[in-house]
Each structure stands twice: as C-alpha cells, then as structure tokens.
Amino acid sequence: xxxxxxxxxxxxxxxxxxxxxxxxxxxxxxxxxxxxxxxxxxxxxxxxxxxxxxxxxxxxxxxxxxxxxxxxxxxxxxxxxxxxxxxxxxxxxxxxx
Numbered sequence: 001x002x003x004x005x006x007x008x009x010x011x012x013x014x015x016x017x018x019x020x021x022x023x024x025x026x027x028x029x030x031x032x033x034x035x036x037x038x039x040x041x042x043x044x045x046x047x048x049x050x051x052x053x054x055x056x057x058x059x060x061x062x063x064x065x066x067x068x069x070x071x072x073x074x075x076x077x078x079x080x081x082x083x084x085x086x087x088x089x090x091x092x093x094x095x096x097x
Contacts, residue, residue, distance in 0.1 A: 018033070018034040026078065062078065
C-alpha cells in the first residue's frame with residue numbers, strides 16, 4: 001500500500017534509500033531502513049500486532065503495536081502512523097532513455 005515495489009531489482013534499487021518511520025500516539029518515533037526490514041524475509045523479526053492469544057491488545061497498547069524481536073527500544077505500541085520516506089534518490093534506478 002505504501003507504493004514499494006520490491007519484486008524486481010529496479011524496485012529494490014529504487015527503495016534502497018527509503019526508511020519506514022513509525023510514530024506512536026504518544027509521539028514516540030522509531031525508524032527502520034527498508035533494507036533492514038527486508039533482510040530477514042524468510043525469518044521475519046518485525047511484526048505488526050493487533051491481538052494476542054488472549055484477545056485484542058489492551059487499549060493503552062493498541063489498536064496496533066510493532067514488535068521488533070530483540071529490539072525492545074524500537075518496539076512502539078499504540079501506533080498512530082507508519083510512513084515510507086525517501087532520504088535520497090538513486091538515479092541508477094531510473095530507466096535509461
């Protein structure tokens with residue numbers, strides 16, 4: 001939904017300078033590089049969680065929280081926004097004319 005096309009080499013090259021910025025309702029913000037998030041595709045380490053085995057998250061943690069395995073500091077709860085930002089542009093990712 002964020003417009004990232006990661007199935008082709010061109011799409012991956014275009015998204016290489018992208019970051020994902022996650023902001024919680026209380027203003028806490030964490031950032032992740034797209035490459036970092038893709039690095040463990042076969043064994044994911046970052047999850048968006050809306051419920052536990054016991055049911056929905058408590059109101060102070062939900063409606064959605066991010067869980068980053070092994071990184072409690074960048075595991076915000078009560079997510080407000082999740083956005084993709086480009087911090088640079090790879091001209092080599094643009095098609096040749």
